[in-house]
Amino acid sequence: MHLFYTPALAGEVHTLDEQESKHAVRVLRLVKGDPVILVDGSGGWFEAVIVEDHPKRCQLIIKSKTSDYQSLPYSLHLAVSPTKNLDRFEWFLEKATEIGITEITPLLCHRTERKQVKKERLERILVSAMKQSLKAYKPILNDPVPIKDFLEVKRGGTLGIAHCYPQDRKVLHKLEPTANYTLLVGPEGDFTEEEVADAMKAGYLPFHLGKSRLRTETAAVYITAAISFLDL
Secondary structure: OOEEEEOOOOEEEOOOOHHHHHHHHHHHHOOOOOOEEEEEEEEEEEEEEEOOOOOOOOOOEEEEEOOOOOOOOOOEEEOOOOOHHHHHHHHHHHHHHHOOOEEEEEOOOOOOOOOOOOOOHHHHHHHHHHHOOOOOOOEEOOEEEHHHHHHHHOOOOEEEEOOOOOOOOOOOOEEEOOOOEEEEEEEOOOOOHHHHHHHHHHHOOOEOOOOOOOOHHHHHHHHHHHHHHHHO
């Protein structure tokens, strides 16, 4: 099954952009009459057939459409501090997309060592992971935001902050599988105590991820996987 990302789909005839056309015709060697799948990143799953196998403007006819294809029963927004080694943050983006996540915000904290990210590159990673895992939804990727600004926005659903300080914390697997979540994961070195206190004042409940001390990207993927398992 060959899947292509086409965010602006309209009508029964669609032409892939030059990059996707080249990939389809030159790399995958698809030809007229071959079936393909198109996704729009918003839940649209389109079955199509190639009618013109041009390497710069591959044209397709849409045969059927499924809306809300394999939509998640929950909403998961992870606000995660970018890691100093950006490869590790990119690994989190890839794996979280493959597992299932709704929204991601790079969270700038006091101990965050990387304050800037190349959003265009991160978007490409999300698209690639979406296509690899045969999903029709691409997670929303927000611009980096300081934690104080993030906490000022009122959010519904279950709010949580993962940290390593010795105080009462919930266990993640006791959460409900069909709720809306906004969960915070801190930088290498953890949130400061002041950041944890500010989050709790804003309604975020502290939780832990077991006895092991996890890296930032590991904790974020752990959370994504743990919530997805609750729905099985």
